[in-house]
Amino acid sequence: MNSGVEPVRGSAVVVGASLAGLMAALALARIGMEVDVLERSDDTGRTGAALQAEPGLLEQLTGRGAASLRAAIPTGVQTWFAVHAALRAAADAECRIRLHQQTNVREARQDTGRAWVVTGDDKIFEGDIVIGADGHRSVVRRSVCPDKPDAEFAGYLIWIGIVDELAIAPQRHWPRDLAILNGGGHTFLGCSLPDDAGTREPGQGRLGWGWYDAGRNDLLRAQGCVVGNVVHHTLRAADIPEATYRELAREARKYWPSPWRDAVLDCIERRAVIGTPIAEYLPERLVDRRLALVGDAAHVPTPMTGNGFSASFRDALALAECVDECRGAGFEAALQRYQAMRLEDVRRLVQGGQNFSRGFARGG
Known part of the structure; x- marks a missing residue:
């Protein structure tokens, strides 16, 4: 049967x-x-x-x-x-x-x-x-x-954060396309993301960003994120030194336009940032x-x-x-x-x- x-x-x-x-x-x-x-x-x-x-x-x-x-x-x-x-x-x-x-x-x-x-x-x-x-x-x-x-360490990291658009000062035009920015030897990617309910209405979604940074490899090694040429773990928010948060805030104000600057600063203020060493x-x-x-x-x-x-x-x-x-x-x-x-x-x-x-x- x-x-x-x-x-x-x-x-x-x-x-x-x-x-x-x-x-x-x-x-x-x-x-x-x-x-x-x-x-x-x-x-x-x-x-x-x-x-x-x-x-x-x-x-x-x-x-x-x-x-x-x-x-x-x-x-x-x-x-x-x-x-x-x-x-x-x-x-x-x-x-x-x-x-x-x-x-x-x-x-x-x-x-x-x-x-x-x-x-x-x-x-x-x-x-x-x-x-x-x-x-x-x-x-x-x-x-x-x-x-x-x-896998081998590629020689740089990516800082990552996500912010609710409602948490940032109101913007007349919210980005809907991928943003690719360069400044101070850094590369920045930003994109619009839906919220948990799938909303993408302007001002009601999220902004996600990734900031590529090749200037803080010593920090990764000091925190044990990279040992030798091997990536071991991500640098979590609680392990990022206060001095590094202040440096990132200064650089964000200098290099990135609104609303990406605002998104980065909001994540820094909330200590909602991670730093992932790039492996290949x-x-x-x-x-x-x-x-x-x-x-x-x-x-x-x-x-x-x-x-x-x-x-x-x-x-x-x-x-x-x-x-x-x-x-x-x-x-x-x-x-x-x-x-x-x-x-x-x-x-x-x-x-x-x-x-x-x-x-x-x-x-x-």
Whole structure:
């Protein structure tokens, strides 16, 4: 008797439940795989800026119509938090996905017939494949690329903030296009963002900004954000010295026009600023037999490319397509096809960003 439930068509362990991990899990579940997603955090303390959402993103990942989804992701520039929340809601609604939070993965392993990960408390999660979606400091990458395990510091950081338009003195004309500004050896990007309800009406949305700065690398090293040539963590608001806040306020008044100056000053006053050291990773491979990488675990371009999220989305779709079409040849063959499909594209993306980074870091 047909129950109407599709048979299980393999299993995967996805390490990381940020954007790339959730997208990979959704795409693999769509083709009938059982997916365990392991996330070391509990969703608190996450940080993110703005990104460009693809048309029909959730529909493509899940294979479901927009009306049947718990949350939608409108096309265009969105906050990281809004996109993550929608992906998380879709994953929670998918019976083939099991999310395990506060699960710290120590290493990834494999043999001829399976792949698995070992957690910090010695638990084992195994599947037909293991997908590393664990960011620029990926643990899974150490097994896939043991000769090149680390992303490298690009020589500068980005200050990030988001402000409600209503919090700033009223403006006659609110910007609706991406602003790209240069001043004092810095580069500044500003954009309009919807609020939590999706509002983009003038004066009722948000302004998001990112300020590229190559002049404070000593601060990053002093705070342990960068050790050697490896990025370890973001400089959080509470760890930014008061002297640095004052310097940023002076520079904002000097270099950036209204309303961007006002947005920066508001974030500084609220101590709602983070400083993220820019890491870059140019991959030589994405796969080792039953282990594969997606998103920032696979390739880390500077955010100046504007295509990091899109590349992660393409990774997820390509991974599911290759696994779905190559089942007869085996999972290892499927992952090799995934690598062939994605490697050159993501290398070009990272290399394009490196051209900017070399010039900007020297200029700072």
